[in-house]
Amino acid sequence: MLRWIKEHKIFTAAVSIVIILAVIISVSYFRGNGFFGKAVNSAYTAASEPASDVTGGIKSGIKGIFGFRSIMRENEELKDEVEALKREITEIRLSERELAELRELANALNYTSVAESQSYVTGKIVLTDSSNYFNTFTINVGTESGISENAVVVSGNGLVGRVSETGNGYSKVTAVIDDNINISFQVEKNMSILGVVSGDGNGKIEGYTFDGDSGIVEGDVLITTGIGMYPEGIEIGNVTAVDYNSDTQLMSIKAEPAVNFKSLRKVMVLI
Template sequence: MAKKTSKDRVAMIVAVVAIILIIVMSMTSNQREEMTVVERWIGNIVTPLQRTVSASTNVVAENARAIVQFSSIKASNEQLKEDIAIIQREMIDLRLERNELEELRELKHALNYIEEQENYQPIAANIIGKNPGNWFNTFTINVGRKHNVSKNDIVLEANGLVGRVYEAGDYWAKVVSIVDHNSSVSFQLLRDNTQQGILSGSITSELTGYLFDPLAEVVVGDKLVTSVLGVYPQGIVIGEVVEVAKSSDQLLKTVVVEPEVNFTRMSKVIVMKSLEQEGN
């Protein structure tokens, strides 16, 4: 009896559910201007869920787009940095090439000092090392015996006399400049070649010297050039007189000279190889 009652109850529930489904289907099968209470009830439940799902979907999509855009911008920035680095390197290379070209053009002026001398071969060189301190008293260049450079070859710069080679290897040479305390150079006044003397370097890299004639007329501002008495060809610019005085015994007229070459800043020089010396 109990089993029968339970079966009847299940059958009744199934029948009620079937009837409800039929009613719902009939109500939603046709177009209507107004919704039923059931439809409104279902809509009130479903709509908020749709809004939540839609908003979540939009947030996810926006985040996805932002991630993609960020990745794209980051890649573009990295590429831009690489392009800027390349451009900067190219600009530096061009600037170095331009500076080197200007230096070489300036060095051509040095040849004018001895352009009449056909027994010299010019050899361009870069300075690759120097003595400690601010002055280029002694320094090393990147040419040597393999480039036909040898001891006592003359070294010039665009503005005038630098010094001479005192030691040469196969691919390098060492130069002692006229401002070194071990150097000396004979000179003459540019405006009067009969007035001659000797200049020497010093530990303070100054050029000081005296004229052979104690009565020589020399004044501040006089230009000095090499004379025929020394190891250098005549007529190479040395510097300008900045001070004139008498020696303590009044027997010599002394001078202090500012070199024409800037011995605190050099990068290129010209070695003048004597072809006569090579022949010997």
């Protein structure tokens, strides 16, 4: 063996150097110091970073997907809660409006003629004509409730009109603002002033007094006389204009109806 080593000195020296370097590198690597250790560690770290980034990205992506689904679920739950609250608010508002309407109808009982009426029923407007005002409209009560044609219709604010047609479960009402209806009136402050009014077809009332020197003025309140089908004392409207007609020698008037037909929802029918 020694003879072979002596004969191959160069080869033996080279192998010895390689073995020594391998030992140095191994020791440096495990201890983490030294030139070779640092070089090896740097190479390992550089090779590990891409794999670590990929793994971290996958984990983050998975978390993001589940987080997005959670947010979407929470949004849907919040939407359902908001819709439920909106429905509750709407129901409360409807209840308040219905209560206000019933209170308004109760005001109609303050009219002596209405209070003395033998009976009445309340109805809800379910259909109107095609005009901007309620010249004619339909309510949801009829003959089954004792309503007949020409029954007087009122609200808490005043005279609404009369029933022009009725049947089982419905009644058609012609309002005081319709030009086919005529009502005798008296002035509340001076009941000796008499006249007749009818609708002008445009949501207002117009008419005349029997006496050209009656003294009626703007702001006067018109009420029913009790002559004809309408009980006495129900408010018809307020005078907005007065003009003497020299041709007829009568005092022409224009008036705003006591009832706001645009907001009218419920009425009372005298039977």
